[in-house]
Amino acid sequence: MQEKNVDVAVLGSGPGGYVAAIRAAQLGLNVAIIEKDKPGGVCLNIGCIPSKSLINNAHLYSEGLALLKSGGALVDTSGFDFRSVWKASRMAAERLSKGVQYLLRKNKIEFIPGQGSLKDSRSLLVEKEGEQSLVRARAIILATGSRPRNLPGFSIDEERILSSTGMLLSETLPKSIAILGAGAIGMEFAYILSSFGTKVTVVELMDQVLPLEDPESAKVVEKAFTDRGVVIHCSARAEKAEMTGEGTLLHVQLKDGTKTEIASDKLLVSIGRAPNTDNIGLEAVGIRMNRGYVETGDYYETSAEGIYAIGDICIHPQLAHVASKSGEIAAERIGRLLSGTEAPTETKINPYAIPSGVYCHPEVASFGLSEKKAQDLGVRHGVTRFPFRAIGKAVATEAPEGQVKIVFAPDTGAVLGASVVGAGATELVHEILLASYAELTLEELAQMIHAHPTLSEGIMEAAKAGMGRAIHI
Ligand code: FAD
Numbered sequence: 001m002q003e004k005n006v007d008v009a010v011l012g013s014g015p016g017g018y019v020a021a022i023r024a025a026q027l028g029l030n031v032a033i034i035e036k037d038k039p040g041g042v043c044l045n046i047g048c049i050p051s052k053s054l055i056n057n058a059h060l061y062s063e064g065l066a067l068l069k070s071g072g073a074l075v076d077t078s079g080f081d082f083r084s085v086w087k088a089s090r091m092a093a094e095r096l097s098k099g100v101q102y103l104l105r106k107n108k109i110e111f112i113p114g115q116g117s118l119k120d121s122r123s124l125l126v127e128k129e130g131e132q133s134l135v136r137a138r139a140i141i142l143a144t145g146s147r148p149r150n151l152p153g154f155s156i157d158e159e160r161i162l163s164s165t166g167m168l169l170s171e172t173l174p175k176s177i178a179i180l181g182a183g184a185i186g187m188e189f190a191y192i193l194s195s196f197g198t199k200v201t202v203v204e205l206m207d208q209v210l211p212l213e214d215p216e217s218a219k220v221v222e223k224a225f226t227d228r229g230v231v232i233h234c235s236a237r238a239e240k241a242e243m244t245g246e247g248t249l250l251h252v253q254l255k256d257g258t259k260t261e262i263a264s265d266k267l268l269v270s271i272g273r274a275p276n277t278d279n280i281g282l283e284a285v286g287i288r289m290n291r292g293y294v295e296t297g298d299y300y301e302t303s304a305e306g307i308y309a310i311g312d313i314c315i316h317p318q319l320a321h322v323a324s325k326s327g328e329i330a331a332e333r334i335g336r337l338l339s340g341t342e343a344p345t346e347t348k349i350n351p352y353a354i355p356s357g358v359y360c361h362p363e364v365a366s367f368g369l370s371e372k373k374a375q376d377l378g379v380r381h382g383v384t385r386f387p388f389r390a391i392g393k394a395v396a397t398e399a400p401e402g403q404v405k406i407v408f409a410p411d412t413g414a415v416l417g418a419s420v421v422g423a424g425a426t427e428l429v430h431e432i433l434l435a436s437y438a439e440l441t442l443e444e445l446a447q448m449i450h451a452h453p454t455l456s457e458g459i460m461e462a463a464k465a466g467m468g469r470a471i472h473i
Pocket residue numbers: 011012013014015016017034035036037038039040041042043044046047048049051114115116117143144145146164185276279280310311312313318319320321322323357359
């Protein structure tokens with residue numbers, strides 16, 4: 001059996017693993033990364049990147065059609081082939097996966113293809129096509145990510161009952177689809193598919209779409225989706241799915257207790273993601289777990305000395321940027337312990353400083369303390385809002401739905417959190433997050449000159465509104 005010795009071995013090359021590997025290499029450590037599939041993980045190959053490519057083209061397509069029709073054009077879309085859009089999404093994924101391979105080479109990180117598992121606390125066994133090899137390391141970072149969560153009674157076959165993976169790898173559009181779960185992934189697919197003419201029905205157990213987002217933002221999205229013909233059932237329980245002659249039949253109990261059946265070509269199950277913590281040898285080293293996730297300390301260290309866990313297998317939001325940041329923190333800790341490098345000493349991510357984005361149109365983005373959370377925690381807070389319809393650029397670009405909402409401390413004006421819904425929300429939110437991060441106040445946000453016309457003016461105006469002096473409303 002081939003054996004190799006490195007300083008750091010990383011298991012999994014998603015945005016957690018490859019970023020951790022690069023950061024460890026930057027700190028002068030000898031690093032190997034083990035991956036059973038394509039470099040880049042879920043995010044680049046079957047997650048964030050291809051979905052955003054599809055969303056971009058869905059937006060261009062539906063806006064383009066709307067513009068032409070509003071000008072009286074007779075539009076014939078019969079020759080349109082969705083495969084061209086799908087291919088663009090695969091090319092984006094491939095390009096970025098190759099980019100990761102380039103970065104790994106540039107940082108002299110050895111890429112070891114194969115399925116890895118812990119043999120003991122200092123080595124990983126790697127299997128590929130019946131061959132085994134051993135990678136010994138002074139520190140190990142587990143970054144095996146997550147997979148679509150299954151729901152009993154809804155067995156995903158990736159033919160008619162799909163997960164996000166099957167959906168992203170599908171070259172054709174269904175005529176109709178039922179989507180189980182109105183979280184970020186479900187709503188993004190609802191947007192993509194409805195833009196290209198698929199009849200979409202969304203079923204959500206909670207009482208709003210995007211259950212993790214501010215209810216006011218969720219309402220704006222729900223209305224925009226309903227206006228474009230998407231049928232949404234909230235507070236509805238999907239009971240079972242049946243295969244019919246050509247499609248699927250979803251049995252649903254609605255909010256008022258009545259039962260209904262939704263017939264569609266396909267069913268997408270998007271109810272969350274499960275951590276990949278099985279079959280990687282965690283039991284061999286006795287790592288402490290919590291409901292299937294790995295428990296970690298301040299530096300993402302596990303209960304087994306020398307073994308770290310980052311990204312979607314940990315108890316924190318399953319987001320690519322959280323995976324990357326946790327990877328950097330773990331790598332810097334390892335660098336400090338193994339070779340005394342003077343890297344920054346950040347510890348676990350502050351949960352109130354994590355931005356999250358939903359990329360359908362209108363977009364939603366948020367961070368920190370929501371109004372509801374502040375109420376629940378009994379935190380003294382003020383709330384200020386500014387509507388997109390009063391922002392010049394939003395009107396000029398025909399994107400008047402949305403608002404900037406900021407939660408702040410009334411005595412100091414400190415920014416505690418925000419939720420933005422509307423065009424460009426996923427970019428806009430970062431200005432408010434930076435203000436919070438840098439401990440700026442509403443007054444400082446309001447004082448800073450914002451270029452006109454920009455959507456960012458809405459942030460300045462929301463800050464001013466919080467002090468009773470908004471100009472444009
Ligand atoms: P992953 O990206 O899951 O990577 C883990 C890697 O480990 C994989 O390549 C896997 O093959 C490999 N691996 C697993 N087990 C082994 C083993 N035993 N041996 C070798 N290799 C192994 N997040 C955002 O922040 N923004 C978004 O817009 C966004 N959109 C998304 C859209 C979709 C459709 C999906 C499904 C997810 C989306 N996410 C988004 C979530 C994001 O993709 C994940 O949070 C992120 O990929 C987690 O990174 P990770 O490094 O922990 O794991």
